[in-house]
């Protein structure tokens with residue numbers, strides 16, 4: 246495979262899939278593949294699918310129908326197009342995909358990405374390939390590493406997978422079945438990835454995993470390390486300005502993680518901590534293994550450790566058996582926990598999960614009505630946040646050129662996009678910005694320091710602010726994780 250070929254990878258769903266798509270591209274690069282942003286000129290099309298959203302498989306099949314038509318219209322016998330389906334739908338559907346969509350050549354699950362070049366060789370020899378096993382070899386050790394050029398092209402912020410899979414078995418969730426058991430990477434391998442990224446100019450790493458704070462990778466001392474200890478290790482590495490992690494489970498918020506939030510300024514004061522419901526009865530039916538009081542206690546401890554923490558969450562409404570009183574508990578938790586923003590979904594059954602078999606399913610009309618009510622509360626919280634931003638001075642990591650001439654754009658500690666008129670030379674640096682205005686999706690501000698780092702006005706530490714800063718946008722999300 247020496248000639249240049251083009252691969253188009255379409256990612257559905259979460260950050261984890263975006264990261265996996267990048268690693269697939271990195272693995273294919275030494276085999277002559279370059280990425281293309283459209284499927285039209287691709288020799289290889291990979292749909293990296295997500296099973297979280299409702300009707301996920303149906304959406305994949307309809308996309309495959311479009312690709313089949315496209316392939317028929319541009320049929321060139323000298324340039325065959327390979328169509329592959331990866332990700333959680335591939336894992337869940339397996340052979341069924343080939344039966345329903347015969348134009349597909351390759352189906353492979355998330356634990357097999359490192360074997361992609363081998364699969365393509367087999368497809369090139371005329372085989373149809375389905376691989377949804379959980380092989381015992383180390384996937385991460387065998388995935389291709391990104392080139393310096395590829396890292397630079399992806400910007401100053403990067404994901405690093407530190408953990409995969411989940412052992413929690415929430416009754417609504419497919420992740421334990423599609424991604425398998427919890428599996429943490431060794432600390433040394435993660436540190437190598439981080440060093441490669443910072444060497445190429447990355448300043449912010451987001452540590453990701455379906456249940457990221459269950460991390461227990463082998464440390465250099467031969468003992469399992471917690472996420473808090475890993476963060477401490479990474480924060481000491483040269484070039485690191487910011488660390489984030491997602492997605493977490495409340496049960497795995499331990500002392501070392503709380504200490505990390507207290508002691509490590511590079512660890513951002515924003516945490517996505519899914520709760521799913523405010524009702525203890527529903528939390529038990531979901532097998533969440535924590536109560537409403539537990540959740541509030543975790544948030545209180547984190548706020549004591551770092552007073553400027555901001556929390557975002559996930560909610561499922563209309564879980565089987567949810568009464569109006571249970572739902573009222575969810576609404577009140579939004580206020581009591583002072584959650585700044587949240588993802589909210591109507592419950593929809595996932596085949597093979599215990600909740601799908603529960604008898605007391607909630608009527609769709611009721612689910613829709615409750616979702617609307619919850620989203621109005623979430624919007625109110627977001628609006629309050631937005632209004633509280635004006636006049637504050639925040640650290641901003643500048644990431645790229647803005648849409649308007651002379652503008653650059655970055656992120657606040659709370660993942661808010663911030664637009665500033667400033668020189669492009671500040672991209673990749675963290676600067677103090679005073680927020681002067683708001684628009685629908687962004688904050689706007691001016692530098693509170695000169696481009697050379699000197700201060701035209703008093704330096705105000707955002708860390709000392711006592712009120713949690715809300716994100717304007719909902720945070721990014723990893724699968725149903727946490």
Ligand code: SF4
Nearest residue numbers: 411413415418726727
């Ligand atoms: S919701 Fe999160 S914690 Fe629960 S089973 Fe799914 S991935 Fe695991």
